[in-house]
Amino acid sequence: MSNRREFIKQGAQASLGSCLALSVFSSVFESCKTAALTGLTIEENEISFHLSSFGSKKIIFISDERLKDEVVIVKKKDGTYYAMKMQCTHQMNPVRYTGDSFFCPTHGSTFDMEGKPTTAPAMRPLQRFTTIESGTRLIVKLT
Amino acid sequence: MRTVLCCLCACMISLTTNFVSAQVLTPEDSLNSGLESKEHKTLIGGYGEAAYTNNLTLEEAHINLTRAVIFIGHRFSDKISFFSEMEIEDAKVDASGGELALEQCFLKFQLNRNHFLTAGLFIPRLGIINENHLPTTYFGNHRPFVETKIIPSTWRELGVSLNGKVPGSNRLDYTLAIVNGLNAEAINAHDGLREARFEGRDASARNLAVTASILGYWNVFKVQLSAYTGGSVGLAPRSADSLQLESGMFGTPVSLLEGNISYRKHGWTIKALYALVSIPDAGSINRAYANNCPEQMSGWYAEAGYNILRLFNDSTKKDLSLFGRYESVRGNDQMPENGIVNDVNNFSCVTVGLNYTPLPGVVVKADLTYSESGIPNPQLQINPFPQAIPFETKQSVLRLGIGYSF
Numbered sequence: 001m002s003n004r005r006e007f008i009k010q011g012a013q014a015s016l017g018s019c020l021a022l023s024v025f026s027s028v029f030e031s032c033k034t035a036a037l038t039g040l041t042i043e044e045n046e047i048s049f050h051l052s053s054f055g056s057k058k059i060i061f062i063s064d065e066r067l068k069d070e071v072v073i074v075k076k077k078d079g080t081y082y083a084m085k086m087q088c089t090h091q092m093n094p095v096r097y098t099g100d101s102f103f104c105p106t107h108g109s110t111f112d113m114e115g116k117p118t119t120a121p122a123m124r125p126l127q128r129f130t131t132i133e134s135g136t137r138l139i140v141k142l143t
Numbered sequence: 144m145r146t147v148l149c150c151l152c153a154c155m156i157s158l159t160t161n162f163v164s165a166q167v168l169t170p171e172d173s174l175n176s177g178l179e180s181k182e183h184k185t186l187i188g189g190y191g192e193a194a195y196t197n198n199l200t201l202e203e204a205h206i207n208l209t210r211a212v213i214f215i216g217h218r219f220s221d222k223i224s225f226f227s228e229m230e231i232e233d234a235k236v237d238a239s240g241g242e243l244a245l246e247q248c249f250l251k252f253q254l255n256r257n258h259f260l261t262a263g264l265f266i267p268r269l270g271i272i273n274e275n276h277l278p279t280t281y282f283g284n285h286r287p288f289v290e291t292k293i294i295p296s297t298w299r300e301l302g303v304s305l306n307g308k309v310p311g312s313n314r315l316d317y318t319l320a321i322v323n324g325l326n327a328e329a330i331n332a333h334d335g336l337r338e339a340r341f342e343g344r345d346a347s348a349r350n351l352a353v354t355a356s357i358l359g360y361w362n363v364f365k366v367q368l369s370a371y372t373g374g375s376v377g378l379a380p381r382s383a384d385s386l387q388l389e390s391g392m393f394g395t396p397v398s399l400l401e402g403n404i405s406y407r408k409h410g411w412t413i414k415a416l417y418a419l420v421s422i423p424d425a426g427s428i429n430r431a432y433a434n435n436c437p438e439q440m441s442g443w444y445a446e447a448g449y450n451i452l453r454l455f456n457d458s459t460k461k462d463l464s465l466f467g468r469y470e471s472v473r474g475n476d477q478m479p480e481n482g483i484v485n486d487v488n489n490f491s492c493v494t495v496g497l498n499y500t501p502l503p504g505v506v507v508k509a510d511l512t513y514s515e516s517g518i519p520n521p522q523l524q525i526n527p528f529p530q531a532i533p534f535e536t537k538q539s540v541l542r543l544g545i546g547y548s549f
Protein backbone atom coordinates (compact mmCIF):
# COMPACT_ATOMS: atom_id res chain seq x y z
CA MET A 1 0.00 0.00 0.00
CA SER A 2 2.64 2.47 1.07
CA ASN A 3 4.76 1.32 -1.88
CA ARG A 4 1.99 2.20 -4.30
CA ARG A 5 1.47 5.57 -2.66
CA GLU A 6 5.19 6.19 -2.99
CA PHE A 7 4.94 5.11 -6.63
CA ILE A 8 2.18 7.65 -7.32
CA LYS A 9 4.13 10.35 -5.56
CA GLN A 10 7.46 9.62 -7.16
CA GLY A 11 6.02 9.01 -10.62
CA ALA A 12 4.11 12.25 -10.60
CA GLN A 13 7.10 14.11 -9.21
CA ALA A 14 9.40 12.64 -11.83
CA SER A 15 7.15 13.45 -14.78
CA LEU A 16 6.23 16.89 -13.64
CA GLY A 17 9.69 17.66 -12.36
CA SER A 18 11.25 16.80 -15.71
CA CYS A 19 8.67 18.97 -17.45
CA LEU A 20 9.63 21.84 -15.16
CA ALA A 21 13.36 21.30 -15.58
CA LEU A 22 13.18 21.15 -19.36
CA SER A 23 11.01 24.20 -19.60
CA VAL A 24 13.56 26.21 -17.64
CA PHE A 25 16.10 25.76 -20.44
CA SER A 26 13.62 26.40 -23.20
CA SER A 27 14.73 29.74 -24.51
CA VAL A 28 18.36 28.61 -24.81
CA PHE A 29 17.51 25.59 -26.91
CA GLU A 30 14.75 27.20 -28.95
CA SER A 31 17.09 29.88 -30.24
CA CYS A 32 19.53 27.21 -31.60
CA LYS A 33 17.02 25.65 -33.95
CA THR A 34 17.55 27.19 -37.36
CA ALA A 35 20.83 28.90 -36.58
CA ALA A 36 22.80 26.16 -38.37
CA LEU A 37 21.36 26.98 -41.80
CA THR A 38 23.66 29.16 -43.83
CA GLY A 39 22.26 31.91 -46.01
CA LEU A 40 18.69 31.27 -44.88
CA THR A 41 16.14 33.64 -46.35
CA ILE A 42 12.43 33.40 -45.65
CA GLU A 43 10.04 35.30 -47.84
CA GLU A 44 6.29 35.18 -48.09
CA ASN A 45 6.04 31.97 -50.10
CA GLU A 46 9.60 30.82 -50.32
CA ILE A 47 12.45 29.54 -48.21
CA SER A 48 15.97 29.44 -49.52
CA PHE A 49 19.33 28.41 -48.04
CA HIS A 50 22.77 27.10 -48.98
CA LEU A 51 22.87 23.39 -49.74
CA SER A 52 26.06 23.23 -47.68
CA SER A 53 23.77 23.55 -44.63
CA PHE A 54 23.04 19.84 -44.97
CA GLY A 55 26.65 18.84 -44.37
CA SER A 56 26.41 15.15 -43.57
CA LYS A 57 22.81 15.53 -42.37
CA LYS A 58 19.93 13.84 -44.16
CA ILE A 59 17.19 15.99 -42.70
CA ILE A 60 16.77 19.64 -41.85
CA PHE A 61 13.96 21.38 -39.99
CA ILE A 62 13.07 25.00 -40.47
CA SER A 63 11.24 26.37 -37.52
CA ASP A 64 10.86 30.08 -37.77
CA GLU A 65 8.21 32.40 -36.43
CA ARG A 66 7.78 33.86 -39.91
CA LEU A 67 6.49 30.50 -41.16
CA LYS A 68 2.99 29.28 -40.41
CA ASP A 69 4.23 25.72 -39.84
CA GLU A 70 7.53 23.99 -39.34
CA VAL A 71 9.00 22.67 -42.59
CA VAL A 72 11.12 19.54 -42.97
CA ILE A 73 13.51 19.00 -45.88
CA VAL A 74 14.85 15.51 -46.54
CA LYS A 75 17.87 14.65 -48.67
CA LYS A 76 17.28 11.42 -50.57
CA LYS A 77 19.93 8.79 -51.31
CA ASP A 78 20.10 9.95 -54.95
CA GLY A 79 21.01 13.46 -53.79
CA THR A 80 17.63 15.06 -54.55
CA TYR A 81 15.45 16.75 -51.95
CA TYR A 82 11.83 16.91 -50.86
CA ALA A 83 10.12 19.22 -48.41
CA MET A 84 6.99 18.71 -46.30
CA LYS A 85 4.80 20.65 -43.91
CA MET A 86 5.10 19.34 -40.34
CA GLN A 87 1.34 19.42 -39.89
CA CYS A 88 -0.88 16.41 -39.30
CA THR A 89 -3.53 15.91 -41.96
CA HIS A 90 -6.06 14.65 -39.41
CA GLN A 91 -6.85 17.79 -37.44
CA MET A 92 -3.98 20.02 -38.42
CA ASN A 93 -1.84 19.71 -35.31
CA PRO A 94 1.95 19.78 -35.50
CA VAL A 95 3.71 16.48 -36.12
CA ARG A 96 7.01 15.49 -34.47
CA TYR A 97 10.02 13.73 -35.91
CA THR A 98 10.73 10.49 -34.05
CA GLY A 99 14.03 9.59 -35.67
CA ASP A 100 12.65 7.44 -38.47
CA SER A 101 9.09 8.68 -38.94
CA PHE A 102 6.70 11.47 -38.02
CA PHE A 103 4.25 11.27 -35.16
CA CYS A 104 1.27 13.37 -34.16
CA PRO A 105 0.94 13.43 -30.36
CA THR A 106 -2.68 14.60 -30.48
CA HIS A 107 -4.30 11.35 -31.61
CA GLY A 108 -1.32 9.18 -32.41
CA SER A 109 -1.17 9.26 -36.22
CA THR A 110 2.17 8.32 -37.73
CA PHE A 111 3.68 9.04 -41.14
CA ASP A 112 6.68 7.43 -42.77
CA MET A 113 9.70 9.42 -43.91
CA GLU A 114 7.98 10.11 -47.23
CA GLY A 115 5.00 11.57 -45.39
CA LYS A 116 2.61 8.68 -46.10
CA PRO A 117 0.20 7.90 -43.26
CA THR A 118 1.05 4.63 -41.51
CA THR A 119 -1.24 4.78 -38.46
CA ALA A 120 -4.82 6.07 -38.28
CA PRO A 121 -6.61 8.38 -37.78
CA ALA A 122 -4.76 10.44 -40.42
CA MET A 123 -5.50 9.19 -43.92
CA ARG A 124 -3.84 11.74 -46.16
CA PRO A 125 -0.08 12.23 -46.58
CA LEU A 126 1.80 15.22 -45.22
CA GLN A 127 1.64 18.19 -47.56
CA ARG A 128 4.62 18.42 -49.91
CA PHE A 129 6.29 21.58 -51.18
CA THR A 130 8.16 21.95 -54.45
CA THR A 131 11.94 22.11 -54.10
CA ILE A 132 14.24 23.68 -56.68
CA GLU A 133 18.02 23.41 -56.71
CA SER A 134 19.44 26.68 -57.93
CA GLY A 135 23.22 26.67 -58.03
CA THR A 136 24.44 26.27 -54.48
CA ARG A 137 21.04 27.04 -53.00
CA LEU A 138 17.87 25.08 -52.35
CA ILE A 139 14.58 26.90 -52.81
CA VAL A 140 11.41 25.57 -51.19
CA LYS A 141 8.18 26.93 -52.65
CA LEU A 142 5.58 27.15 -49.90
CA THR A 143 2.53 27.35 -52.14
CA MET B 144 0.10 14.80 -2.83
CA ARG B 145 0.93 18.34 -1.78
CA THR B 146 4.33 17.91 -3.43
CA VAL B 147 2.64 16.81 -6.64
CA LEU B 148 0.43 19.89 -6.63
CA CYS B 149 3.39 22.16 -5.97
CA CYS B 150 5.18 20.58 -8.93
CA LEU B 151 2.13 21.06 -11.16
CA CYS B 152 1.74 24.71 -10.23
CA ALA B 153 5.45 25.42 -10.62
CA CYS B 154 5.40 23.65 -13.95
CA MET B 155 2.47 25.67 -15.23
CA ILE B 156 3.99 28.96 -14.12
CA SER B 157 7.32 28.02 -15.63
CA LEU B 158 5.85 26.97 -18.96
CA THR B 159 3.69 30.05 -19.15
CA THR B 160 6.74 32.18 -18.46
CA ASN B 161 8.57 30.43 -21.23
CA PHE B 162 5.87 31.14 -23.79
CA VAL B 163 5.97 34.76 -22.90
CA SER B 164 9.75 34.90 -23.13
CA ALA B 165 10.06 32.67 -26.22
CA GLN B 166 7.42 34.44 -28.24
CA VAL B 167 7.68 38.15 -28.93
CA LEU B 168 4.15 39.24 -29.65
CA THR B 169 3.98 41.61 -32.57
CA PRO B 170 0.91 42.64 -34.54
CA GLU B 171 1.96 40.07 -37.16
CA ASP B 172 2.26 36.98 -35.02
CA SER B 173 -0.05 37.62 -32.10
CA LEU B 174 -3.26 35.66 -31.72
CA ASN B 175 -5.16 38.58 -33.19
CA SER B 176 -3.24 38.58 -36.44
CA GLY B 177 -4.86 35.29 -37.36
CA LEU B 178 -8.27 36.87 -37.26
CA GLU B 179 -7.52 38.60 -40.53
CA SER B 180 -6.56 35.34 -42.24
CA LYS B 181 -8.33 34.37 -45.43
CA GLU B 182 -8.06 30.67 -44.57
CA HIS B 183 -11.53 30.00 -43.18
CA LYS B 184 -12.42 26.35 -43.42
CA THR B 185 -15.08 24.07 -41.99
CA LEU B 186 -14.27 20.39 -41.65
CA ILE B 187 -16.74 17.57 -41.20
CA GLY B 188 -15.73 14.09 -40.11
CA GLY B 189 -17.01 11.26 -38.03
CA TYR B 190 -16.57 7.81 -36.67
CA GLY B 191 -18.73 4.99 -35.43
CA GLU B 192 -18.92 1.34 -34.57
CA ALA B 193 -21.47 -1.47 -34.32
CA ALA B 194 -21.02 -4.88 -32.73
CA TYR B 195 -22.68 -8.24 -32.32
CA THR B 196 -21.99 -9.58 -28.83
CA ASN B 197 -22.62 -13.17 -27.83
CA ASN B 198 -21.98 -14.23 -24.25
CA LEU B 199 -21.30 -17.90 -24.90
CA THR B 200 -21.42 -18.75 -21.20
CA LEU B 201 -24.75 -17.11 -20.40
CA GLU B 202 -26.16 -17.84 -23.87
CA GLU B 203 -27.19 -14.22 -24.36
CA ALA B 204 -26.61 -12.24 -27.52
CA HIS B 205 -27.34 -8.76 -28.76
CA ILE B 206 -26.39 -6.46 -31.59
CA ASN B 207 -25.96 -2.74 -31.18
CA LEU B 208 -24.88 0.41 -32.97
CA THR B 209 -22.52 1.25 -30.14
CA ARG B 210 -21.83 4.79 -31.23
CA ALA B 211 -21.95 7.20 -34.13
CA VAL B 212 -20.11 10.48 -33.83
CA ILE B 213 -20.11 13.57 -36.02
CA PHE B 214 -17.06 15.78 -35.92
CA ILE B 215 -17.32 19.42 -36.92
CA GLY B 216 -14.35 21.73 -36.89
CA HIS B 217 -13.95 25.25 -38.09
CA ARG B 218 -10.84 27.25 -38.66
CA PHE B 219 -11.56 30.87 -37.85
CA SER B 220 -7.97 31.81 -38.58
CA ASP B 221 -4.45 30.41 -38.55
CA LYS B 222 -4.46 30.86 -34.80
CA ILE B 223 -7.98 30.07 -33.68
CA SER B 224 -9.99 26.94 -34.46
CA PHE B 225 -13.10 25.22 -33.16
CA PHE B 226 -13.50 21.45 -32.63
CA SER B 227 -16.56 19.47 -31.65
CA GLU B 228 -17.76 15.88 -31.50
CA MET B 229 -21.40 14.99 -31.07
CA GLU B 230 -22.07 11.41 -30.12
CA ILE B 231 -25.16 9.22 -30.21
CA GLU B 232 -24.71 6.05 -28.20
CA ASP B 233 -26.87 2.98 -28.86
CA ALA B 234 -28.56 4.49 -31.94
CA LYS B 235 -31.42 6.30 -30.20
CA VAL B 236 -32.19 8.04 -26.97
CA ASP B 237 -35.29 7.33 -24.94
CA ALA B 238 -36.27 6.40 -21.41
CA SER B 239 -34.75 2.94 -21.77
CA GLY B 240 -31.28 4.15 -22.67
CA GLY B 241 -29.00 5.66 -25.26
CA GLU B 242 -27.18 8.93 -24.99
CA LEU B 243 -26.80 12.03 -27.05
CA ALA B 244 -23.84 14.01 -25.81
CA LEU B 245 -21.08 16.37 -26.78
CA GLU B 246 -17.85 14.50 -26.50
CA GLN B 247 -15.71 17.53 -27.22
CA CYS B 248 -16.45 21.17 -27.84
CA PHE B 249 -13.55 23.55 -27.52
CA LEU B 250 -11.68 26.45 -29.01
CA LYS B 251 -8.03 25.99 -29.81
CA PHE B 252 -5.66 28.94 -29.69
CA GLN B 253 -2.31 28.40 -31.38
CA LEU B 254 0.06 30.39 -29.16
CA ASN B 255 3.09 29.79 -31.34
CA ARG B 256 4.56 27.00 -33.45
CA ASN B 257 5.01 24.59 -30.57
CA HIS B 258 2.33 25.41 -28.06
CA PHE B 259 -1.43 25.70 -28.14
CA LEU B 260 -4.15 26.28 -25.64
CA THR B 261 -7.58 24.71 -25.66
CA ALA B 262 -10.57 26.00 -23.73
CA GLY B 263 -13.96 24.38 -23.38
CA LEU B 264 -15.00 20.73 -23.16
CA PHE B 265 -11.97 18.62 -24.05
CA ILE B 266 -10.39 15.25 -23.38
CA PRO B 267 -7.27 15.38 -21.23
CA ARG B 268 -4.35 13.13 -22.14
CA LEU B 269 -4.78 10.27 -19.66
CA GLY B 270 -4.04 6.80 -20.95
CA ILE B 271 -4.12 5.85 -24.63
CA ILE B 272 -7.79 5.39 -25.49
CA ASN B 273 -9.04 8.61 -23.94
CA GLU B 274 -7.57 10.75 -26.72
CA ASN B 275 -7.23 8.04 -29.37
CA HIS B 276 -10.66 6.44 -29.20
CA LEU B 277 -11.48 5.97 -32.87
CA PRO B 278 -12.44 2.32 -33.48
CA THR B 279 -9.91 2.19 -36.31
CA THR B 280 -7.05 2.76 -33.89
CA TYR B 281 -7.38 -0.04 -31.33
CA PHE B 282 -7.66 -3.82 -31.37
CA GLY B 283 -10.94 -5.53 -30.54
CA ASN B 284 -14.55 -4.43 -30.49
CA HIS B 285 -14.43 -3.47 -26.84
CA ARG B 286 -12.02 -0.81 -25.65
CA PRO B 287 -9.57 -2.21 -23.11
CA PHE B 288 -11.42 -2.65 -19.79
CA VAL B 289 -8.62 -0.93 -17.88
CA GLU B 290 -9.29 2.16 -19.98
CA THR B 291 -13.00 2.10 -19.27
CA LYS B 292 -13.13 0.86 -15.66
CA ILE B 293 -10.02 2.49 -14.16
CA ILE B 294 -9.52 5.38 -16.60
CA PRO B 295 -13.12 6.28 -17.49
CA SER B 296 -12.57 6.90 -21.21
CA THR B 297 -13.83 8.90 -22.90
CA TRP B 298 -13.22 11.29 -20.02
CA ARG B 299 -13.92 14.86 -20.95
CA GLU B 300 -14.34 17.84 -18.66
CA LEU B 301 -14.55 21.60 -18.90
CA GLY B 302 -11.38 23.60 -18.52
CA VAL B 303 -8.27 24.99 -20.08
CA SER B 304 -5.33 23.00 -21.37
CA LEU B 305 -1.88 23.95 -22.51
CA ASN B 306 -0.35 21.48 -24.98
CA GLY B 307 2.87 21.37 -26.90
CA LYS B 308 6.45 20.36 -27.24
CA VAL B 309 8.49 20.38 -24.06
CA PRO B 310 10.75 23.38 -24.61
CA GLY B 311 14.30 22.37 -25.34
CA SER B 312 13.36 18.87 -26.39
CA ASN B 313 12.74 17.31 -29.76
CA ARG B 314 11.31 14.12 -28.35
CA LEU B 315 8.88 15.16 -25.63
CA ASP B 316 5.38 16.63 -25.63
CA TYR B 317 3.45 17.83 -22.62
CA THR B 318 -0.10 18.65 -21.67
CA LEU B 319 -1.06 20.61 -18.61
CA ALA B 320 -4.71 21.30 -17.85
CA ILE B 321 -7.06 22.65 -15.22
CA VAL B 322 -10.53 21.13 -15.34
CA ASN B 323 -13.58 20.85 -13.11
CA GLY B 324 -13.33 18.16 -10.44
CA LEU B 325 -15.36 14.98 -9.93
CA ASN B 326 -18.47 14.23 -7.91
CA ALA B 327 -17.53 12.04 -4.90
CA GLU B 328 -21.13 10.93 -4.42
CA ALA B 329 -21.03 8.91 -7.66
CA ILE B 330 -17.71 7.08 -7.20
CA ASN B 331 -18.10 3.37 -6.51
CA ALA B 332 -16.03 0.22 -6.77
CA HIS B 333 -18.06 -1.21 -9.65
CA ASP B 334 -18.12 1.75 -12.03
CA GLY B 335 -15.03 3.49 -10.68
CA LEU B 336 -14.92 7.18 -11.58
CA ARG B 337 -17.24 6.85 -14.60
CA GLU B 338 -20.44 8.19 -13.04
CA ALA B 339 -18.51 10.87 -11.14
CA ARG B 340 -17.61 12.77 -14.30
CA PHE B 341 -19.60 15.86 -15.18
CA GLU B 342 -18.83 15.73 -18.93
CA GLY B 343 -19.58 19.39 -19.42
CA ARG B 344 -23.01 19.61 -17.81
CA ASP B 345 -23.33 22.00 -14.89
CA ALA B 346 -20.11 20.84 -13.25
CA SER B 347 -19.38 21.91 -9.72
CA ALA B 348 -16.66 24.49 -9.95
CA ARG B 349 -15.63 24.96 -6.34
CA ASN B 350 -13.54 21.83 -6.73
CA LEU B 351 -10.98 21.69 -9.50
CA ALA B 352 -8.50 19.21 -10.88
CA VAL B 353 -5.10 19.51 -12.45
CA THR B 354 -3.86 17.01 -14.98
CA ALA B 355 -0.54 16.75 -16.76
CA SER B 356 1.25 14.40 -19.08
CA ILE B 357 4.63 13.87 -20.65
CA LEU B 358 4.82 11.92 -23.89
CA GLY B 359 8.15 10.83 -25.33
CA TYR B 360 8.75 9.38 -28.78
CA TRP B 361 11.95 7.69 -29.82
CA ASN B 362 11.88 5.97 -33.20
CA VAL B 363 9.39 3.13 -32.82
CA PHE B 364 8.76 3.63 -29.11
CA LYS B 365 6.32 5.92 -27.38
CA VAL B 366 6.32 6.36 -23.64
CA GLN B 367 3.78 8.35 -21.66
CA LEU B 368 3.32 9.27 -18.06
CA SER B 369 0.20 11.14 -16.98
CA ALA B 370 -1.28 12.26 -13.70
CA TYR B 371 -4.55 13.71 -12.45
CA THR B 372 -5.40 15.07 -9.05
CA GLY B 373 -8.45 17.03 -8.04
CA GLY B 374 -11.12 17.73 -5.46
CA SER B 375 -14.26 15.64 -5.52
CA VAL B 376 -16.56 17.67 -3.26
CA GLY B 377 -17.87 20.85 -4.81
CA LEU B 378 -20.46 21.58 -2.16
CA ALA B 379 -20.71 24.86 -0.30
CA PRO B 380 -18.70 24.68 2.96
CA ARG B 381 -21.84 24.48 5.10
CA SER B 382 -23.22 21.47 3.20
CA ALA B 383 -19.80 19.79 3.12
CA ASP B 384 -19.35 20.34 6.87
CA SER B 385 -22.68 18.71 7.59
CA LEU B 386 -21.46 15.63 5.69
CA GLN B 387 -18.05 15.86 7.39
CA LEU B 388 -16.35 16.16 4.04
CA GLU B 389 -13.62 18.51 3.00
CA SER B 390 -14.79 20.73 0.17
CA GLY B 391 -12.92 23.40 -1.76
CA MET B 392 -10.49 23.38 -4.61
CA PHE B 393 -8.70 20.09 -3.86
CA GLY B 394 -10.80 18.87 -0.96
CA THR B 395 -11.43 15.09 -0.67
CA PRO B 396 -8.93 14.44 -3.45
CA VAL B 397 -9.01 11.82 -6.18
CA SER B 398 -5.72 11.10 -7.93
CA LEU B 399 -4.82 9.00 -10.92
CA LEU B 400 -1.41 8.04 -12.21
CA GLU B 401 -0.96 6.30 -15.52
CA GLY B 402 1.99 5.14 -17.57
CA ASN B 403 2.10 3.43 -20.94
CA ILE B 404 4.57 2.35 -23.54
CA SER B 405 3.98 1.33 -27.13
CA TYR B 406 6.05 -0.04 -29.98
CA ARG B 407 5.14 -0.20 -33.66
CA LYS B 408 7.36 -1.54 -36.43
CA HIS B 409 7.36 -4.05 -39.29
CA GLY B 410 3.69 -4.91 -38.79
CA TRP B 411 4.02 -5.34 -35.03
CA THR B 412 2.06 -3.27 -32.51
CA ILE B 413 2.85 -3.81 -28.85
CA LYS B 414 1.39 -1.80 -25.98
CA ALA B 415 1.35 -1.92 -22.20
CA LEU B 416 -0.42 0.38 -19.75
CA TYR B 417 -0.71 0.66 -15.99
CA ALA B 418 -3.17 2.91 -14.12
CA LEU B 419 -3.70 3.54 -10.44
CA VAL B 420 -6.46 5.57 -8.76
CA SER B 421 -6.09 6.72 -5.18
CA ILE B 422 -8.91 8.13 -3.02
CA PRO B 423 -7.42 8.57 0.45
CA ASP B 424 -10.66 9.91 1.99
CA ALA B 425 -12.83 7.06 0.67
CA GLY B 426 -13.94 6.25 4.22
CA SER B 427 -15.36 9.77 4.66
CA ILE B 428 -17.08 9.58 1.27
CA ASN B 429 -18.72 6.27 2.24
CA ARG B 430 -19.82 7.67 5.56
CA ALA B 431 -21.48 10.60 3.77
CA TYR B 432 -23.01 8.82 0.77
CA ALA B 433 -22.87 5.05 1.43
CA ASN B 434 -21.72 4.58 -2.17
CA ASN B 435 -19.03 1.96 -1.53
CA CYS B 436 -16.18 4.16 -2.68
CA PRO B 437 -12.83 2.33 -2.93
CA GLU B 438 -9.62 3.71 -1.49
CA GLN B 439 -7.60 2.40 -4.39
CA MET B 440 -8.31 0.94 -7.84
CA SER B 441 -5.74 -0.25 -10.32
CA GLY B 442 -5.38 -2.05 -13.60
CA TRP B 443 -2.92 -2.93 -16.30
CA TYR B 444 -2.88 -4.53 -19.71
CA ALA B 445 -0.41 -5.70 -22.27
CA GLU B 446 -1.23 -6.45 -25.89
CA ALA B 447 0.54 -7.48 -29.04
CA GLY B 448 -0.68 -7.61 -32.61
CA TYR B 449 0.91 -8.54 -35.91
CA ASN B 450 -0.26 -7.78 -39.45
CA ILE B 451 -0.20 -11.28 -40.87
CA LEU B 452 -0.58 -10.01 -44.46
CA ARG B 453 3.05 -8.95 -44.21
CA LEU B 454 3.99 -12.60 -44.26
CA PHE B 455 2.88 -12.65 -47.90
CA ASN B 456 3.60 -9.07 -48.99
CA ASP B 457 6.05 -6.94 -47.05
CA SER B 458 4.78 -3.65 -48.47
CA THR B 459 1.03 -4.30 -48.24
CA LYS B 460 -1.23 -1.36 -47.46
CA LYS B 461 -3.93 -3.64 -46.05
CA ASP B 462 -3.85 -4.80 -42.49
CA LEU B 463 -5.09 -8.04 -41.00
CA SER B 464 -3.79 -7.97 -37.48
CA LEU B 465 -3.94 -10.97 -35.24
CA PHE B 466 -3.81 -9.74 -31.66
CA GLY B 467 -3.93 -10.82 -28.05
CA ARG B 468 -4.44 -8.76 -24.91
CA TYR B 469 -4.24 -9.63 -21.25
CA GLU B 470 -5.89 -7.31 -18.71
CA SER B 471 -6.11 -7.15 -14.98
CA VAL B 472 -8.69 -4.84 -13.37
CA ARG B 473 -8.94 -4.34 -9.62
CA GLY B 474 -11.97 -2.20 -8.84
CA ASN B 475 -11.65 -2.75 -5.11
CA ASP B 476 -7.92 -2.97 -4.81
CA GLN B 477 -8.15 -1.32 -1.39
CA MET B 478 -11.41 -0.67 0.42
CA PRO B 479 -11.84 1.54 3.48
CA GLU B 480 -13.09 -0.09 6.69
CA ASN B 481 -16.64 1.00 5.99
CA GLY B 482 -16.54 -0.29 2.40
CA ILE B 483 -17.90 -3.64 1.21
CA VAL B 484 -15.52 -5.81 -0.72
CA ASN B 485 -17.12 -7.33 -3.81
CA ASP B 486 -14.71 -9.57 -5.66
CA VAL B 487 -16.73 -9.27 -8.86
CA ASN B 488 -15.01 -5.92 -9.28
CA ASN B 489 -11.63 -7.64 -9.52
CA PHE B 490 -11.23 -9.53 -12.76
CA SER B 491 -8.75 -10.47 -15.40
CA CYS B 492 -9.36 -11.30 -19.04
CA VAL B 493 -7.71 -12.39 -22.22
CA THR B 494 -8.93 -11.13 -25.59
CA VAL B 495 -7.74 -12.61 -28.86
CA GLY B 496 -8.97 -11.63 -32.28
CA LEU B 497 -8.52 -10.18 -35.72
CA ASN B 498 -8.71 -6.57 -36.95
CA TYR B 499 -9.05 -6.25 -40.70
CA THR B 500 -8.39 -2.86 -42.31
CA PRO B 501 -9.02 -3.12 -46.07
CA LEU B 502 -8.24 0.57 -46.42
CA PRO B 503 -7.55 3.41 -43.98
CA GLY B 504 -10.67 4.46 -42.09
CA VAL B 505 -12.53 1.13 -42.26
CA VAL B 506 -12.16 -1.81 -39.90
CA VAL B 507 -13.84 -5.18 -39.45
CA LYS B 508 -13.25 -6.90 -36.12
CA ALA B 509 -13.74 -10.33 -34.61
CA ASP B 510 -12.61 -11.27 -31.12
CA LEU B 511 -13.19 -13.56 -28.20
CA THR B 512 -12.81 -12.51 -24.57
CA TYR B 513 -12.37 -14.97 -21.75
CA SER B 514 -12.76 -13.35 -18.33
CA GLU B 515 -12.42 -14.58 -14.81
CA SER B 516 -13.63 -12.64 -11.78
CA GLY B 517 -14.10 -13.18 -8.07
CA ILE B 518 -17.47 -14.25 -6.66
CA PRO B 519 -20.14 -11.70 -5.77
CA ASN B 520 -20.37 -10.71 -2.11
CA PRO B 521 -23.54 -12.47 -0.84
CA GLN B 522 -24.33 -9.45 1.38
CA LEU B 523 -24.92 -7.41 -1.75
CA GLN B 524 -27.36 -9.83 -3.38
CA ILE B 525 -30.91 -8.60 -3.10
CA ASN B 526 -32.48 -11.75 -4.57
CA PRO B 527 -30.10 -14.63 -3.79
CA PHE B 528 -30.22 -18.07 -5.47
CA PRO B 529 -32.59 -19.67 -6.49
CA GLN B 530 -34.44 -16.42 -7.45
CA ALA B 531 -31.37 -14.96 -9.14
CA ILE B 532 -29.51 -16.66 -11.97
CA PRO B 533 -26.25 -18.06 -10.58
CA PHE B 534 -23.27 -15.85 -11.27
CA GLU B 535 -20.62 -17.25 -13.58
CA THR B 536 -17.13 -16.22 -12.55
CA LYS B 537 -15.71 -17.48 -15.85
CA GLN B 538 -17.27 -16.14 -19.00
CA SER B 539 -16.52 -16.20 -22.71
CA VAL B 540 -17.81 -13.47 -24.99
CA LEU B 541 -17.63 -13.42 -28.78
CA ARG B 542 -17.78 -10.07 -30.54
CA LEU B 543 -18.04 -9.26 -34.24
CA GLY B 544 -18.12 -5.69 -35.40
CA ILE B 545 -17.37 -2.93 -37.84
CA GLY B 546 -15.90 0.52 -37.34
CA TYR B 547 -15.14 3.56 -39.46
CA SER B 548 -13.60 6.98 -39.21
CA PHE B 549 -13.18 9.73 -41.77
Ligand code: FES
Pocket residue numbers: 088089090091092093104105106107108109121122
Ligand atom coordinates in the same frame (compact mmCIF):
# COMPACT_ATOMS: atom_id res chain seq x y z
S1 FES C 1 -4.47 15.84 -35.24
FE1 FES C 1 -2.93 14.41 -35.67
S2 FES C 1 -3.81 12.55 -35.16
FE2 FES C 1 -5.39 13.93 -34.83
